[in-house]
Amino acid sequence: MPSEFDQALRKVPDVANGRRLFSLCIACHGPEGWGRSDGSYPQIAGQLASVIIKQLADIRAGNRANPIMRAFTSRRVLGGPQEIADLAAYIAGLPMTPHNGRGPDYLVDEGRPIYRKHCADCHGDEAEGDADEHIPLLQGQHYRYMKRQFDHIRTGQRRNADPKMTKQIQSFSRHDENAVLSYVSHILPPAEKRAPPGWRNPDFPLIPRHPQ
Ligand code: HEC
Numbered sequence: 001m002p003s004e005f006d007q008a009l010r011k012v013p014d015v016a017n018g019r020r021l022f023s024l025c026i027a028c029h030g031p032e033g034w035g036r037s038d039g040s041y042p043q044i045a046g047q048l049a050s051v052i053i054k055q056l057a058d059i060r061a062g063n064r065a066n067p068i069m070r071a072f073t074s075r076r077v078l079g080g081p082q083e084i085a086d087l088a089a090y091i092a093g094l095p096m097t098p099h100n101g102r103g104p105d106y107l108v109d110e111g112r113p114i115y116r117k118h119c120a121d122c123h124g125d126e127a128e129g130d131a132d133e134h135i136p137l138l139q140g141q142h143y144r145y146m147k148r149q150f151d152h153i154r155t156g157q158r159r160n161a162d163p164k165m166t167k168q169i170q171s172f173s174r175h176d177e178n179a180v181l182s183y184v185s186h187i188l189p190p191a192e193k194r195a196p197p198g199w200r201n202p203d204f205p206l207i208p209r210h211p212q
């Protein structure tokens with residue numbers, strides 16, 4: 001029996017159903033899917049569909065320390081592989097915030113060579129991710145969210161992380177970690193993936209917005 005992840009990858013998504021299911025997610029990730037710049041919730045808008053599918057399957061399986069969200073991914077609430085594929089297609093198509101939470105400016109130049117040397121092979125030169133290998137797109141992700149993920153990976157709370165990346169993280173100083181993540185947080189998604197100024201998701205007109 002193929003895993004739920006493999007099954008979901010093979011489904012033809014029904015984006016309209018994904019939009020309906022997305023109402024389960026907006027209390028935390030926001031109606032735009034932008035999360036919060038303080039990093040409490042990640043931006044999920046514009047993420048590669050295969051990555052969203054993998055993360056949902058992993059959260060459901062308890063491989064990420066995410067007790068709050070896990071309840072929302074139960075089979076009873078969300079459904080099976082088809083529903084996961086529907087949601088992932090909808091979220092992947094949402095435009096991304098041009099105003100993500102960023103790390104300190106003065107660390108960006110120091111972080112660039114670290115990224116090129118240690119991260120670009122997997123996450124891509126522009127941090128665009130890799131759909132076939134379900135490696136996350138990191139463009140526009142909130143700095144503090146990424147810091148927390150590194151803490152979780154280091155302490156083993158995030159058990160789904162890539163083993164090579166986990167080993168690498170263990171060997172970085174805090175300073176180098178801040179520098180590389182600050183650099184990443186300053187890589188903007190390409191113009192065609194970014195929301196225009198003032199954009200609000202028209203699918204959810206009545207939901208109050210968190211301050212960004
Ligand atoms: C109760 C709040 C809450 C709800 C509701 C919620 N999430 Fe999340 N979600 C989170 C938090 C918090 C994280 C980050 C957890 C961590 O730090 O590991 C997260 C992480 C994620 C990630 C991983 C992001 C990444 O970059 O790895 C995805 C994908 C995701 N959520 C999708 C969804 C979808 C789809 C729904 C609706 C079915 C949903 N979430 C509902 C709180 C929530």
Ligand code: HEC
Pocket residue numbers: 042054114115118119120121122123134135136138141146149160161162164165168180181184
């Ligand atoms: C060997 C390939 C590889 C290398 C090298 C690597 N990563 Fe990753 N990274 C991954 C994969 C795969 C994931 C997703 C793991 C999972 O399924 O949760 C990931 C996840 C992440 C996440 C969490 C994203 C999210 O949305 O939750 C961040 C942040 C990240 N990587 C940053 C980096 C940085 C910065 C470097 C360089 C210092 C790096 N990675 C090096 C493969 C790699």
